[in-house]
Amino acid sequence: xxxxxxxxxxxxxxxxxxxxxxxxxxxxxxxxxxxxxxxxxxxxxxxxxxxxxxxxxxxxxxxxxxxxxxxxxxxxxxxx
Numbered sequence: 471x472x473x474x475x476x477x478x479x480x481x482x483x484x485x486x487x488x489x490x491x492x493x494x495x496x497x498x499x500x501x502x503x504x505x506x507x508x509x510x511x512x513x514x515x516x517x518x519x520x521x522x523x524x525x526x527x528x529x530x531x532x533x534x535x536x537x538x539x540x541x542x543x544x545x546x547x548x549x550x
Contacts, residue, residue, distance in 0.1 A: 511541070
């Protein structure tokens with residue numbers, strides 16, 4: 471259930487940032503305590519409206535960081 475909620479939050483944040491444009495690339499950072507690996511994140515994203523969007527992964531958020539249980543959306547690139 472936690473993963474589904476995280477994905478809903480990410481999709482909502484991307485839709486807000488894209489402002490009606492089509493997102494083509496995201497940069498995210500996965501918290502070390504978020505229960506996501508890059509592969510797992512892409513798999514879950516495939517079940518959303520963002521299926522097929524290119525994902526770039528930044529450095530993981532360390533377990534000592536208060537955001538370690540989260541997924542941080544750093545940037546959204548949209549189609550021109």
